[in-house]
Amino acid sequence: MGKSATVLRPHKPRANGMPRYLQLSTLFRRQIVSGQWQNGQQIPTVEELSAEFGVARATVRQALESWNPRR
Numbered sequence: 001m002g003k004s005a006t007v008l009r010p011h012k013p014r015a016n017g018m019p020r021y022l023q024l025s026t027l028f029r030r031q032i033v034s035g036q037w038q039n040g041q042q043i044p045t046v047e048e049l050s051a052e053f054g055v056a057r058a059t060v061r062q063a064l065e066s067w068n069p070r071r
Contacts, residue, residue, distance in 0.1 A: 020055055024063035027053075 031037040043049075046064075050057045 020059050021062035021066060024049075024053065024055065024060060025066045028063060 028037070028043075031043075037043055044052070046057050046060045049060045053060070
């Protein structure tokens with residue numbers, strides 16, 4: 001993923017009050033739809049995503065797990 005990604009600021013909640021993991025989930029989906037993350041391509045690790053977006057690893061995991069329909 002490129003350096004132009006949006007940085008989330010955990011200490012400043014979004015105006016709509018959306019939880020951070022849902023913000024990340026939406027952002028990740030945009031990465032896929034826009035073609036930045038392509039089918040079959042390995043996405044960055046939880047650690048890399050955590051550092052890139054300035055959030056806890058648990059938040060990244062929760063965002064990724066929110067895609068699992070078997071939860």
